Amino acid sequence: MFQDKTLVCKDCGKEFVFTAGEQEFYAEKGFQNEPVRCKDCRTSRKTTRSSEREMFDAVCAECGAPTKIPFQPRNDRPVYCSACFQNHKSR
Ligand SMILES: [Zn+2]
Ligand SMILES: [Zn+2]
Structure with missing residues (x-):
């Protein structure tokens, strides 16, 4: 079974929880990698990416x-x- 796991964000260095539910979701999707960023950093990356210049x-x-x-x-x-x-x- 899955258990909540504490990971350290690659971007801001803060600890965040990779919850059992998220792990289950990742496993279902077949993702091999654990998330490397906390939710805040993931959200801010998304918004900066979308505001980038058009390619x-x-x-x-x-x-x-x-x-x-x-x-x-x-x-x-x-x-x-x-x-x-x-x-x-x-x-
Ligand atoms: Zn972060
Ligand atoms: Zn070329």
């Missing part, structure tokens, strides 16, 4: 991999995935 879908001009870029892709400028972008910078 646009693009295709890497080098390897053809789909990637996301923070600006509207333009046909006259090649777009690279992060791996190819690093390659270009180091070249």
Whole structure:
């Protein structure tokens, strides 16, 4: 059976309870990992993520991999995935 478990939040370092009910839910879903953040940090991450800039879908001009870029892709400028972008910078 599941038992309440105290975990330490990765973000704020505070202890939080991973309740038996949550563990059961995780097990049902087949999640392998325990939560690493407390509820507050999870909630604040969600809200900051949604307020982030819009990302646009693009295709890497080098390897053809789909990637996301923070600006509207333009046909006259090649777009690279992060791996190819690093390659270009180091070249
Ligand atoms: Zn936290
Ligand atoms: Zn690429």
